[in-house]
Amino acid sequence: MKSFFPSKWVAALLLVTAIAIPLLTSNTYYLNMLIMAFIWTIAVSGMNIIAGYTGQLSLAQAGFFGIGAYSLGLLMTKAEMSFLASLAIAVALTGIIGAVVGIISLRLKGHYFAIFSLCVGVIILLVIEKWESLTEGIRGLLGIPIPKIGSFEFASMSSQYYLILFFLVLAMFVNQRIVRSLVGRTFISIRNSEELAEALGINVMRNKILAFVHSTVLAGLAGALYAGYIRFLGPDIASVEHTFDMLLYLLVGGISTLWGPLVGTTLVMILMQLLQSWQEYRMIFFGPLLVLIVMFLPYGIMGALNRLKTKRDSRLLSTPDENAPFQRGVPDHRLAGGEIDA
Amino acid sequence: MLKAEKLTKSFGGNKAVNEVDFHIRKGEITAIIGPNGAGKTTFFNLISGFHQPTSGRLLLEGVDVTKKPSYRMAKMGVARTFQTTKLFAEATVIDNLIVGHRLRTKSGLMGAVIQSKRYKRDESACIEKALQVLDFVGASDLAYRPVASISQEAQKRVAIALALATNPKLVLLDEPAAGINADETSGLADLIKKMKQAGLTVCIIEHKMQMIMNLADRIMVLNQGTKIAEGTPAEISQNETVIEAYLGGAHHAQAH
Amino acid sequence: ACGNQPTSGGGGQTKVVNIGWSGPQSGGAALYGKNTLDGLQMAVDDINAAGGIQVGKDKVTLKLVPLDDKYAPNETATNARRLKTEHKATIIFTPHSGGVFAMQTFNAQEKFLIAAYTSEPKVTEAKNPLTVRIPPRYDTYPKPFSEEMMKRFGKKVALVPGTHQYAKDWSAIFKKTWTELGGEIVAENPVDYNKESDFAPAVTKALAAKPDVLFVGGASQPTALVIKAARDQGFKGGFILMDQAKVEEIEPVLKDPKMMEGVIGVMPASQLPNEGTKKFVESYQKKFGADKIPTSEVSYHYSAMFVFAKAMELAGTTEDAAAIRAKVNEAAKQMTPDKIPTPVSGLAEDGALITEPKATTMKDGKYIEIPLPVSK
Amino acid sequence: MDLFFQQIVNGLVLGSIYSLVALGITLIYGIMHLPNFAHGHLYMLGAYLTFLMMTLYGFSYWPAILVSVAALVVIGMLLERLVFRPLQNAPHINMMIAAVGVMLFIEATARKMWGSDYQRLDSPYDGVINLFGLTITEQRLIVIVSAIALMVGLNLFLKRTVIGSTIEAMAQNREGAFLVGINANKVSLLTFAIASGLAAAAASLAAPINLVYPSMGAMVNLKAFVIIVLGGMGSIPGAVLGGYILGLAESMSGTYINSEYKDLAAFVLLVLILTVKPTGLFAKEAR
Amino acid sequence: MLKLIDVSVKYGSFKALHSINLEIHAGELVVLLGANGAGKSTIFRTISGLLKPTNGQVQFMGQSIGGWSPNRIVKSGIAQCPEGRKLFPEMSVLKNLVLGGYIHRKDKSAIARSLEHVFDLFPVLYDKKEQPAGSLSGGQQQMVAIARALMARPKLLLLDEPSVGLAPLVVEQMFLTIEKINRDGTGVLLAEQNAFAALQIAHRGYIIENGHLVLEGTSETLRDNEEVRRAYIGA
Numbered sequence A: 001m002k003s004f005f006p007s008k009w010v011a012a013l014l015l016v017t018a019i020a021i022p023l024l025t026s027n028t029y030y031l032n033m034l035i036m037a038f039i040w041t042i043a044v045s046g047m048n049i050i051a052g053y054t055g056q057l058s059l060a061q062a063g064f065f066g067i068g069a070y071s072l073g074l075l076m077t078k079a080e081m082s083f084l085a086s087l088a089i090a091v092a093l094t095g096i097i098g099a100v101v102g103i104i105s106l107r108l109k110g111h112y113f114a115i116f117s118l119c120v121g122v123i124i125l126l127v128i129e130k131w132e133s134l135t136e137g138i139r140g141l142l143g144i145p146i147p148k149i150g151s152f153e154f155a156s157m158s159s160q161y162y163l164i165l166f167f168l169v170l171a172m173f174v175n176q177r178i179v180r181s182l183v184g185r186t187f188i189s190i191r192n193s194e195e196l197a198e199a200l201g202i203n204v205m206r207n208k209i210l211a212f213v214h215s216t217v218l219a220g221l222a223g224a225l226y227a228g229y230i231r232f233l234g235p236d237i238a239s240v241e242h243t244f245d246m247l248l249y250l251l252v253g254g255i256s257t258l259w260g261p262l263v264g265t266t267l268v269m270i271l272m273q274l275l276q277s278w279q280e281y282r283m284i285f286f287g288p289l290l291v292l293i294v295m296f297l298p299y300g301i302m303g304a305l306n307r308l309k310t311k312r313d314s315r316l317l318s319t320p321d322e323n324a325p326f327q328r329g330v331p332d333h334r335l336a337g338g339e340i341d342a
Numbered sequence B: 001m002l003k004a005e006k007l008t009k010s011f012g013g014n015k016a017v018n019e020v021d022f023h024i025r026k027g028e029i030t031a032i033i034g035p036n037g038a039g040k041t042t043f044f045n046l047i048s049g050f051h052q053p054t055s056g057r058l059l060l061e062g063v064d065v066t067k068k069p070s071y072r073m074a075k076m077g078v079a080r081t082f083q084t085t086k087l088f089a090e091a092t093v094i095d096n097l098i099v100g101h102r103l104r105t106k107s108g109l110m111g112a113v114i115q116s117k118r119y120k121r122d123e124s125a126c127i128e129k130a131l132q133v134l135d136f137v138g139a140s141d142l143a144y145r146p147v148a149s150i151s152q153e154a155q156k157r158v159a160i161a162l163a164l165a166t167n168p169k170l171v172l173l174d175e176p177a178a179g180i181n182a183d184e185t186s187g188l189a190d191l192i193k194k195m196k197q198a199g200l201t202v203c204i205i206e207h208k209m210q211m212i213m214n215l216a217d218r219i220m221v222l223n224q225g226t227k228i229a230e231g232t233p234a235e236i237s238q239n240e241t242v243i244e245a246y247l248g249g250a251h252h253a254q255a256h
Numbered sequence C: 001a002c003g004n005q006p007t008s009g010g011g012g013q014t015k016v017v018n019i020g021w022s023g024p025q026s027g028g029a030a031l032y033g034k035n036t037l038d039g040l041q042m043a044v045d046d047i048n049a050a051g052g053i054q055v056g057k058d059k060v061t062l063k064l065v066p067l068d069d070k071y072a073p074n075e076t077a078t079n080a081r082r083l084k085t086e087h088k089a090t091i092i093f094t095p096h097s098g099g100v101f102a103m104q105t106f107n108a109q110e111k112f113l114i115a116a117y118t119s120e121p122k123v124t125e126a127k128n129p130l131t132v133r134i135p136p137r138y139d140t141y142p143k144p145f146s147e148e149m150m151k152r153f154g155k156k157v158a159l160v161p162g163t164h165q166y167a168k169d170w171s172a173i174f175k176k177t178w179t180e181l182g183g184e185i186v187a188e189n190p191v192d193y194n195k196e197s198d199f200a201p202a203v204t205k206a207l208a209a210k211p212d213v214l215f216v217g218g219a220s221q222p223t224a225l226v227i228k229a230a231r232d233q234g235f236k237g238g239f240i241l242m243d244q245a246k247v248e249e250i251e252p253v254l255k256d257p258k259m260m261e262g263v264i265g266v267m268p269a270s271q272l273p274n275e276g277t278k279k280f281v282e283s284y285q286k287k288f289g290a291d292k293i294p295t296s297e298v299s300y301h302y303s304a305m306f307v308f309a310k311a312m313e314l315a316g317t318t319e320d321a322a323a324i325r326a327k328v329n330e331a332a333k334q335m336t337p338d339k340i341p342t343p344v345s346g347l348a349e350d351g352a353l354i355t356e357p358k359a360t361t362m363k364d365g366k367y368i369e370i371p372l373p374v375s376k
Numbered sequence D: 001m002d003l004f005f006q007q008i009v010n011g012l013v014l015g016s017i018y019s020l021v022a023l024g025i026t027l028i029y030g031i032m033h034l035p036n037f038a039h040g041h042l043y044m045l046g047a048y049l050t051f052l053m054m055t056l057y058g059f060s061y062w063p064a065i066l067v068s069v070a071a072l073v074v075i076g077m078l079l080e081r082l083v084f085r086p087l088q089n090a091p092h093i094n095m096m097i098a099a100v101g102v103m104l105f106i107e108a109t110a111r112k113m114w115g116s117d118y119q120r121l122d123s124p125y126d127g128v129i130n131l132f133g134l135t136i137t138e139q140r141l142i143v144i145v146s147a148i149a150l151m152v153g154l155n156l157f158l159k160r161t162v163i164g165s166t167i168e169a170m171a172q173n174r175e176g177a178f179l180v181g182i183n184a185n186k187v188s189l190l191t192f193a194i195a196s197g198l199a200a201a202a203a204s205l206a207a208p209i210n211l212v213y214p215s216m217g218a219m220v221n222l223k224a225f226v227i228i229v230l231g232g233m234g235s236i237p238g239a240v241l242g243g244y245i246l247g248l249a250e251s252m253s254g255t256y257i258n259s260e261y262k263d264l265a266a267f268v269l270l271v272l273i274l275t276v277k278p279t280g281l282f283a284k285e286a287r
Numbered sequence E: 001m002l003k004l005i006d007v008s009v010k011y012g013s014f015k016a017l018h019s020i021n022l023e024i025h026a027g028e029l030v031v032l033l034g035a036n037g038a039g040k041s042t043i044f045r046t047i048s049g050l051l052k053p054t055n056g057q058v059q060f061m062g063q064s065i066g067g068w069s070p071n072r073i074v075k076s077g078i079a080q081c082p083e084g085r086k087l088f089p090e091m092s093v094l095k096n097l098v099l100g101g102y103i104h105r106k107d108k109s110a111i112a113r114s115l116e117h118v119f120d121l122f123p124v125l126y127d128k129k130e131q132p133a134g135s136l137s138g139g140q141q142q143m144v145a146i147a148r149a150l151m152a153r154p155k156l157l158l159l160d161e162p163s164v165g166l167a168p169l170v171v172e173q174m175f176l177t178i179e180k181i182n183r184d185g186t187g188v189l190l191a192e193q194n195a196f197a198a199l200q201i202a203h204r205g206y207i208i209e210n211g212h213l214v215l216e217g218t219s220e221t222l223r224d225n226e227e228v229r230r231a232y233i234g235a
C-alpha cells in the first residue's frame, strides 16, 4: 500500500498549497493552466482505473469527456437547468452511455478492445459533429451560462478554480479508496489474468463494466466541469487526439499509480506551454522526447519512484511491516496477462 | 458430490471429451489419468465451467449446473488450479490470496469508498482467510514476497492456497506436481492428504503415478476423450487396457 | 512578460506593443493559419520600418506574438489568456469562429479586443463590444453568382460542398437564393474536403442527377480536384465557387486553364486595380517568391493590421481596448486604397469592417469581372 | 445502374489504397504487436518523396516511386532499429505512445521542410478511359492493377518462401524463432522495410488522385486501423478484404445514404461486425 | 565439445549463476539436476545466446561463442528444446517442424528426411500435422518442441525438462529416444526432474543449487550418493 507519497502529510501539504495559490497570484493565465490541468487530471485518473488497474486500454475517453461536456452544455442552455442539476445529470448520462458501450465492447480483448474503443471515440465525435439539430454541429454550442450554486456565481477565475479543485480532490480521494480496497484488488486481478480471476469466482465481465463505467463517469465529470468553465463547446473536444494526450499524461506520470495522473498531466501541460514559443519546432522536439520518455522512464515518473522505493524496501523484506498487511508489489509490466506460466 | 452424465465436448469435429460418465464422491481424493491429449484438462474445464459442454449434464450435489459460467461454479464451491501455474505475478503472495476470498464478500464500490462497516468486516475477513490458507499450505513465511521471487514449488503451494481461499467444497488440481522434484512431490502429496483430512473433496490430474497410487481413493482413466477404466489404484494398476494405453511396462518397475 | 518595455527615446518614449495571434500552426489548417500570420507579419514589418506609430507622445513599434491553437477553441482561450496576461496584448487576432466564440466568453471581462477573421455573421450578432470582424459576410455572393450561372448554363444545380460549418452556412444561403431565382436543386452531396481520399465517388453521384451547374467549395486545392474529377467524368457545365476557394489557387492545380471555363468565384484579392494592391503583391512576391500570389487572408490581415495601428494612434492608447475599438471606424476611413491591398471604408454598426469584394468568371477563355453589391 | 457500377469502380480504387496501407500495419502488428499509429505518416512521407523526386530532380513517375519506396524502406528500418526494437520488452502501451511520438515528429518535420501547402503530384497518366459506359481515369486503373499485383506478390513471398514464413514465425513467438536459428532482428527489420515500402507505394499511387500535404496520412491511418480490426489483427487476408469492404462500403453509402455520413457508416459497420464477431472476420483460431 | 568456464549470469541485479564450470565431451549425454529455480534454465539460455554471461567464457568446438547471437549459435550446431516450449502456436505442427530445420532450409531433401525421422519418433504428431500447434494438448506440444529441436540436426542438443507434462509411457519412450539420438553421435545436455530415469541413460551429471555447481560425477557415483538419492530420486 505504500506509494511514493507515504504520509498523509505530503498530500495535505499539496492541498494547502493548491488552496493558497489563488491568494498568491491573480494571473489568470496561471490559474487557467492549473484549472485545465485539474480538469484533465480528473479524466486521466478515470483512464487510469480502466487502463492502469483493470488492464483494458480504453481509447474512448475523450469521447466520454465530450458527452459529459455537451450534456452539461445542452442541459444548461437548451433545457435551462441549474448548474448542479445539469452536472449530476450529465455525469449520470455519461455513466449510462458508458455502461452500454462497456457491455458491447468489453467482450473484446487486448488490442481489439483498444482499437474498438478508439472507434467508439470517433463515432461519438462524429455524432456530436453531425447531430446539428441538437449540438449545433461544428459551429459549436454557444452561450453556456455561468455556473451558479444557489445565488453564488462562479464568475471569477478563482471561484472556478476552487470549484474544480474540489472535484479533483474528491475524484482522487474516491480513486484512492477504490484502488486500495477489495474492489481495486479485484480490478488488478483481472488485469493480471482474467482466467484466474474467473476461477476465483469473480464475475470478470461485471467488474470490467464497473471499472469502465467509473472511468467514463470521471471523464464525464471532467467534461462537464470543462463546459462550465469554458462556456463554449466545439466537437473537437471529443477528438481522438485528446485521448492520446491523456494517454501520454498517464504514461509520463505513471500508469497504475495513484499520483501519476496528476503529476503527468500537470508536468506535460506545463511543458507544452513552455514549448509554445518554439512554434513549429515544438513537435520536432516533443516527438523524440516522448520516445525517450517511454524508453527511459517506462513506468512513468511515479512508477520509477515507486520502484526505487520497493527496491529499498526489499532489502528489509525479511521483516515486513506488521502494520501493513496490504503491502503491494511493483506495478505490472504489462497491461494484461501478468501471470506466471510455470 | 459432482456427477457428470454423458459429458461431451467437441472442438470442430474433434471430440476432446466423449460421453464421459463420472462421479466424484464427497470427501475422497479422485484422480484422472490418461495419455497426453486424452482430454483431462478439457474435462476439468467442463466441470469448472470454463467451457460449455457440447452435450451431457453436470450435477453438483444434485443441482443441475451444466451451463454455469466458471465464476458461478466457484461461488458454488468448485475451485481449481491450472496446468500452468497461474498467479498474479508481480503482487505479493498475500495480495494474491486476498482476492481469493473476494467471492465470499458482498460489499461493492460504494462501500469501499465510504469505508462502511460491512466493507471493513469484509476486508478483514479476506485478510484473515489469506493468512489462514497460507498457514494451511505451510507458506506463512512467504507472505510478503512478490510471487515472481519464490520457488516454483512454493508457487504451486500458493496456487493451491489461492484455490482454498475461495472456501471450496471441491478442489480441482491440474498436474500440481509437474516440474517439481521427488522430495517436493512428497511434500505436496502430504498437503493434499491434509486437504482431505480437513474435509475437502479433491480431484487431481497427474502423471506422477507413484504419487497418485498412494494418494487417490479412486482413479478414472481417459483415453482419446473416452473413459476406459475406473476404480481403485490397485484395480487400475492391474487393468490391461490401462497398462497398454498409458502405464506401460516401466510403471511396474517404478511404482512398486 | 516582455510587452510594453520602455526604451529611451527623444520626446516621448519608445515602446514595444505586442499584438496577439492564436491560430492553427499545426494540423490540417496550418496552411491557412500561416497565410493569416504572413499578412500580419508583413504589416507589422512595414509599420515598424516606417518608424512605428505615434501614440500620444510615445513612439510605438509593434511585435507579433503568435501561439498555436491547432484550430481548437479551448486552446484559443488558453492562448488568449496567456497573450493578455503574459504578453499584455490588447488586440488578439484569431482566424476561426470557434476561437472567437471561446474568447467572447471572457474578453469583455479581461479587456482585450478580438480581431475576428471569419465571415460567420453570429460573431457580430452576439453584440460583443470588443470584437471586430474583418472579412465580409458571405451572403453577398450567392445572388450575383446564381444569376450569372443560371443565365449561362441552366437551372439545375448539384451541390458538392465541404462538410465544415462555413460550407454548410454558405450552402444554406445559396440553396435559398437559387430556388428563389427559380432554379432547381437536383443533388446535394457534401464531402469532407480535408479528409477525403478520393472525390470521384461523390462527384459521380452528383453528376448522376445531370446538373447544369455544380456548386463546390472548401480549401482551394481540394476544390480543384473536385472540379477535375467532374471534368474527367465528362461534365461540361459551370461551377460556382464558395469564396473560401480561390480562383488563383485553383488554376495552377488544374494546369489546364480550359477546365476553368464557366467557373465563377471571388475575384483574386491580388487583382484589385488599386495602387495599394499592386505594391502589396510586389512586396509579397519579393518575400515569398515570384510565383507566389497573396491570398485574400494575407491581404485582409495586412490591411486590418494597418487599420488597428491607426486606431491606436487615434485613440492615443495601446492598452484601452474599448477606446481603440471606438476609433476603428475613423481609422478605416483614413485608409485610402493606395495604402492597403483591400480597401475598407469604415466599420459597420455590427462591428464588421466594410469592404468591397468583386467576382470573376471565365468566359471564352478570359476572366471577366462581375460587380457585387457593397458589403456592409 | 450506371451509377452503381461507376461507384463500384470508385470503391475499388479506394479499397486498393486502404488495403495496401492496412497490410503494412497488420504486418508490423503481427511481428511486434505494435499498433503503429505512425504508419499514416510514413504514407505521407512516401507521397512527398515521390513528389519531390519529380519536381526537384525531374524524375519521371515510376522511377520517382522507386526512389521513394527505397527511401521509405530505409526510414522504416531506422525506425525499427532506433525506436521500436529498444522498446521490445517494455509494456506494449509504451510502444504505442512511442509511435505517437514518431508521428508528431514526422508531421512537424514535414511541415518545417516542405510547408503546409497542398501540393499536386502530376502523373503522366491523365487520360480518361471509357469502358461500357463507365469512365475511369488511367491513374485509377493503375491504382487498382498495381495494388493487386503488389498484394499477390506479397502473399507469394510470405507463403512460398522460407524468409516469408520466418516473418510469420516471429509474429508468433520471438524467442522460439531465435531458437530455430532465425535472426529475429533481421526479420523485424525486414517487416518494417516491407510495410514502409508498401505505404510509400500506396501513397505514390494515390497521390495523383488527391493532394500531397503534411496531414494527408491521418485519416487513411485511422481507416486502416478500422480495417485491420475488422479483418482480424495480424491477418493478411483480413487486411486485404477489409480494405475492399471498407472502400466499397464508403462509396456505396456515399451514394445511397449521404456522403456526409459515410465516415460514420464505416465506423458503425465496424462496431456492428465486432459485436457479432469479437475477433474480427478472419482471426485465426487459437487456444 | 562444449565448455563453460567461470560463467556468471545476472538478471538485473540478481545473480542467477555463480562461476559455473561445466563440460560436455563429444558424444556425451550429460544430465543437469537441480531443484526448481536452481539455475538450470539459465544455463541453457546462456548457452543458446538468449542471455549474455556477465563473466566467463562459453566455448563450443574450441570457439568462444559467448557474445554470439542466438541464430549464429544454432547454425554452429546447438539446438534447444526450451522450457515453456516456445512454439509458433498458430502455425501448423508441420510448419513448426519445417522451421525447426530453418538452418538447413537450402537442403530440401534433408528436411524431408528429418521430418520422417521425427514422425517416426512421435507418430501422434503425424496425425496432427495440419493442426495449429497451439491447439494441441500440453504433452503433445512438448513433443512438437522436442521434434522441432531435432529438426536442426544439432551436434549438441539441449533439452530443458523435456518430460514435463508427458505421460509415463511417452516419457519412457522419450528417454529411449534421447538415448538413441545420443548413441547416433549427438551430444546431449539434459535437465530433468525425473532424476532416476535421467541418470539411467546419462554418462555424467552435474548437480546445481542456487546458481552454484555443487557436485559432479558419473551417473553411477551420483546415483549412489546418499544426498542425491534423498533429494532427487526419492525413497
Ligand SMILES: Nc1ncnc2c1ncn2[C@@H]1O[C@H](COP(=O)(O)OP(=O)(O)OP(=O)(O)O)[C@@H](O)[C@H]1O
Pocket: B011, B014, B016, B034, B035, B036, B037, B038, B039, B040, B041, B042, B043, B083, D286, D287, E135, E136, E137, E138, E139, E140, E165
Ligand atoms: N481449444 C481447443 N481447440 C481445439 N482443440 C482442443 C482445444 N482444447 C483442447 N483441444 C484438443 O483436445 C484434446 C484434449 O486436450 P487436453 O488439454 O484436455 O488434454 P490433456 O488430457 O489435459 O493432456 P495433457 O496431459 O497433455 O495435458 C487434444 O487433442 C487437444 O488438441
Ligand SMILES: Nc1ncnc2c1ncn2[C@@H]1O[C@H](COP(=O)(O)OP(=O)(O)OP(=O)(O)O)[C@@H](O)[C@H]1O
Pocket: B148, B149, B152, B179, E011, E014, E016, E034, E035, E036, E037, E038, E039, E040, E041, E042, E043, E083
Ligand atoms: N527473467 C528473469 N528475471 C529475474 N529472475 C529470473 C528470471 N528468470 C529466472 N530468474 C531467477 O533465476 C533463478 C534461476 O532460474 P532458472 O529458471 O534458471 O531455474 P531452473 O533451475 O531452470 O528452475 P525450474 O526447475 O523451475 O525450471 C531463479 O531464482 C529465478 O527466480
Ligand SMILES: [Mg+2]
Pocket: B040, B041, B042, B083, E137, E138
Ligand atoms: Mg492437460
Ligand SMILES: [Mg+2]
Pocket: E040, E041, E042, E083, E160
Ligand atoms: Mg527451468
